Amino acid sequence: MISVFFGPALAFILTIVGVLALRYAWADSARGRLPVFAGWSMLVLALPGWTAVAALDKAVALTMLAPSLVAFPVIAAGVEYKRAGPPRRPRRDAAELTAEFGRTRGLVSRTILAGPVAALAASALGMAVCLRAPMGEADRLILGGFLVPLAWAVFAGWALADTRVGRVLTILGLVTAGGGAGMFL
Amino acid sequence: MSRKAAPRWPKVPASFVRAMLAGHSELGLVLGAVIYLVCLSGTLAVFVNEFQLWEQPDSPIVTTVQPAAVGRAMQAVHAQVGPGIGDLYATMPADGAPRLIVSVFGPDVDRGWVADATGALADEDRTPWTEFVAELHMRLMLPRPVGEVLVGVVGVALMALLISGLLAHPRIFRDAFDFRLAGSRRLREADIHNRLSVWALPFHVAVTLTGAFFGLATVLVAALTTLSHENPMRLLDGPAMAADAAPAPFPDVAAILIDAEAAQPGGQTTFVGVERPCTAGQRVMVGIDMPSRLARGERLYFDGSGRQIGAGGYVSGPLGLQAYAAAASLHFGTFGGEPVKLVYGVLGLALSVVSAGGISIWLVRRRDQGRPLPVLEKIWPACVWGTPLALGVAFLGSRLLPPSPVFWVTLTGLAGLSVLFRDGIAASRWLRAALVGVLAGLVILELALSKGAGLTGYAGRINAALALAAITIAIPLAIARRRAG
Numbered sequence: 001m002i003s004v005f006f007g008p009a010l011a012f013i014l015t016i017v018g019v020l021a022l023r024y025a026w027a028d029s030a031r032g033r034l035p036v037f038a039g040w041s042m043l044v045l046a047l048p049g050w051t052a053v054a055a056l057d058k059a060v061a062l063t064m065l066a067p068s069l070v071a072f073p074v075i076a077a078g079v080e081y082k083r084a085g086p087p088r089r090p091r092r093d094a095a096e097l098t099a100e101f102g103r104t105r106g107l108v109s110r111t112i113l114a115g116p117v118a119a120l121a122a123s124a125l126g127m128a129v130c131l132r133a134p135m136g137e138a139d140r141l142i143l144g145g146f147l148v149p150l151a152w153a154v155f156a157g158w159a160l161a162d163t164r165v166g167r168v169l170t171i172l173g174l175v176t177a178g179g180g181a182g183m184f185l
Numbered sequence: 186m187s188r189k190a191a192p193r194w195p196k197v198p199a200s201f202v203r204a205m206l207a208g209h210s211e212l213g214l215v216l217g218a219v220i221y222l223v224c225l226s227g228t229l230a231v232f233v234n235e236f237q238l239w240e241q242p243d244s245p246i247v248t249t250v251q252p253a254a255v256g257r258a259m260q261a262v263h264a265q266v267g268p269g270i271g272d273l274y275a276t277m278p279a280d281g282a283p284r285l286i287v288s289v290f291g292p293d294v295d296r297g298w299v300a301d302a303t304g305a306l307a308d309e310d311r312t313p314w315t316e317f318v319a320e321l322h323m324r325l326m327l328p329r330p331v332g333e334v335l336v337g338v339v340g341v342a343l344m345a346l347l348i349s350g351l352l353a354h355p356r357i358f359r360d361a362f363d364f365r366l367a368g369s370r371r372l373r374e375a376d377i378h379n380r381l382s383v384w385a386l387p388f389h390v391a392v393t394l395t396g397a398f399f400g401l402a403t404v405l406v407a408a409l410t411t412l413s414h415e416n417p418m419r420l421l422d423g424p425a426m427a428a429d430a431a432p433a434p435f436p437d438v439a440a441i442l443i444d445a446e447a448a449q450p451g452g453q454t455t456f457v458g459v460e461r462p463c464t465a466g467q468r469v470m471v472g473i474d475m476p477s478r479l480a481r482g483e484r485l486y487f488d489g490s491g492r493q494i495g496a497g498g499y500v501s502g503p504l505g506l507q508a509y510a511a512a513a514s515l516h517f518g519t520f521g522g523e524p525v526k527l528v529y530g531v532l533g534l535a536l537s538v539v540s541a542g543g544i545s546i547w548l549v550r551r552r553d554q555g556r557p558l559p560v561l562e563k564i565w566p567a568c569v570w571g572t573p574l575a576l577g578v579a580f581l582g583s584r585l586l587p588p589s590p591v592f593w594v595t596l597t598g599l600a601g602l603s604v605l606f607r608d609g610i611a612a613s614r615w616l617r618a619a620l621v622g623v624l625a626g627l628v629i630l631e632l633a634l635s636k637g638a639g640l641t642g643y644a645g646r647i648n649a650a651l652a653l654a655a656i657t658i659a660i661p662l663a664i665a666r667r668r669a670g
C-alpha cells in the first residue's frame with residue numbers, strides 16, 4: 001500500500017523522469033527506441049502512485065494532466081536564444097497558388113459541409129447510438145451524446161481539408177442515411 | 186546541438202499535411218476570436234468561487250457550518266421571499282469557497298443571500314461581475330438556448346482544430362521540446378502555439394469535448410425527446426415526486442443532512458436543495474462530494490418527511506451516469522481542490538494563448554509573404570489584449586453599471602482605437618500597458634474598498650495573482666522600451 005504522501009510524490013517523480021527521458025530520446029533519433037519506451041512507460045507507471053490518493057477514474061485524470069505541467073518548464077529550460085537571420089519569405093509556388101484558388105472557390109461549399117451537413121451526419125450517428133446501442137439506457141444516452149460533438153469535429157475537420165466536395169458529401173450522406181436507418185429500423 | 190534524423194513513422198504525404206493545415210487555418214480564422222473569448226472567460230470561470238469572495242469581501246467567511254444553521258438559513262430565505270416563489274438551494278462552505286449561500290430560483294426570481302455560521306442572513310449575494318464572466322463563458326451573453334448552443338458549436342470547432350492541428354503536424358514528437366525564442370517572429374509564434382497545444386492536449390481535449398457536449402445538450406435533449414417521446418433528463422433528475430400544492434411544514438434540513446452524510450461515509454455535503462418548499466410534494470436533494478472520485482459526488486433524494494427516496498447514481502450507478510458526472514468535474518476542474526484549479530488556470534491560459542496565437546501566426550505569415558493585412562494586424566491585438574482589459578474595466582465599473590454593456594462597449598472601442606496606431610506592434614504595446622494599468626487599478630481599488638482585508642485570505646490571493654499578472658506583462662514591455670532607446 002503506497003502512502004498518501006509517497007504515492008503522489010512517486011507519481012510526480014516518475015512523470016518528471018518520463019518527460020526528461022522523452023526529451024533525451026527525441027533530441028537525437030540515433031539514441032534509439034529504448035529511451036522513448038522508457039519515457040512513455042514512466043508516464044504510465046505514475047498511475048499507481050496517484051491511486052494512493054484517488055480512485056482509478058480520478059487517478060487517470062491526474063496521470064494525464066501531470067506531464068503538461070512538467071513539460072512546460074523542461075521546454076523553457078531548453079529554449080534556443082540563437083539569433084536567427086532575416087525572416088525567410090515563405091515559399092508560394094504556382095502549385096500552392098493554384099490550390100489556394102481552388103480552395104477559395106470551394107470555401108462556401110466546404111463551410112456548408114463542415115457545418116450543417118457534418119452536424120446532421122454526426123447527429124444521426126449519435127442519435128442512433130442513443131436509441132439503439134445494445135447497452136443500458138443511461139450508458140447509450142451518454143455515449144451517443146458525446147459521440148455527436150466528437151463525430152461532428154472529425155467530419156468538420158475532414159470536410160474543410162478535403163477539396164473533393166462530392167466525395168465528402170457522398171460519405172457524409174451515407175453516414176446520415178446509415179444513422180437514420182439505425183434510428184428507425 | 187541535437188541531431189534530427191528521418192522520422193520512424195510512415196511519411197505523411199505533403200499534400201495531406203497542406204490540406205489539413207489549410208482547413209485548420211480556415212476554421213481558426215472564422216471562429217478564432219469567439220474561441221479565444223470562450224477560452225479566456227472559461228479560464229477565469231474556474232476561479233468563480235474565489236472571485237465571488239474577492240468581489241464581496243465584507244460578507245461573512247464560514248469555513249464549517251452545523252446542519253441546524255443551514256436549515257435556519259434556508260427557512261429565513263423562504264420566509265423572506267414567501268411561499269410558492271421558487272426552489273431553495275444552500276451551497277455549503279468548501280475548500281476554496283468558504284461561504285454559506287442560500288439561493289432561490291423560480292420563474293421570476295433568481296436571488297441569493299450570504300449567511301453567517303449561525304444561519305442568520307447577512308447580505309444579499311451581489312457579485313455581478315463574477316456572474317457576468319460565467320455567463321460570458323456559458324452563452325456569450327446571448328439568450329438561452331441560442332447562447333449555449335453557439336458555445337457548443339465553438340467547442341466542436343475547437344475540437345476540429347485540435348484534430349486537424351495534430352494531423353497537420355507530422356513532426357509532432359521530434360519537435361516536442363523545440364522552442365526557438367530568438368528566431369523569426371513566425372517561428373517563435375508557431376513554436377509557442379505548437380508546444381502549448383501538444384503538451385496540454387489531454388486537458389484541451391477534455392475541456393473541449395465536455396464543453397461541446399454541455400453546450401449542445403439542449404439540442405440533443407430536444408432531439409431525443411422528439412425521437413423517443415421520453416425526456417432523457419429524467420435519468421439525471423433522480424426519483425420523481427409528483428407536485429402536490431397542499432401545505433406541509435418545511436422539511437427538517439438538519440436531520441436530512443445528518444442522514445445523508447451517514448449514508449455516504451467519507452463524503453462531504455456540498456449543497457442541499459428543497460424543491461417546491463412547504464408543499465406536500467416537496468423534495469429535498471443533497472449533494473455529497475466524494476473526494477477520491479472524479480465525479481463531483483453523489484446526490485441523495487428525500488421526501489418532505491426526511492425519508493430517503495433514492496440516489497442519483499453518479500458514483501455507484503450506471504457507467505453512463507458516472508461518466509456524465511465525471512464530465513462535469515473534468516470540465517470545471519473541481520476534482521482535486523485548489524491544486525487542480527491552479528493547474529486548470531495554467532492550462533486554460535495555455536489554451537487561450539494557443540487560440541490567440543493561431544491568427545497571429547497567420548498574420549505574420551501573410552506579412553512575410555508580402556501580403557500584409559495592416560488593419561487586421563492592429564485589430565487582432567485589440568481582441569487579444571482588449572478582452573482582459575475590457576473585463577477589468579467592467580469590474581471597475583460594476584459598482585455603478587452592469588458589466589456586460591461596459592465590457593462590450595470597451596472591447597469595441599479598443600478595436601476601433603487600435604486602427605489609429607502606427608502598426609500592430611504599437612497597438613499591442615499600448616494595449617498591454619493599459620492592461621497593466623487596469624490590473625494595478627483593480628488591486629488598489631479592492632484594497633481600498635476592503636479596508637485592507639484584501640491583503641489576506643482568498644481576496645488577498647486574487648489581488649496577488651492580479652499584481653503578478655501585471656508585473657509579468659510589464660517586464661517584457663519595459664525591456665522592449667529600453668531596447669528601443
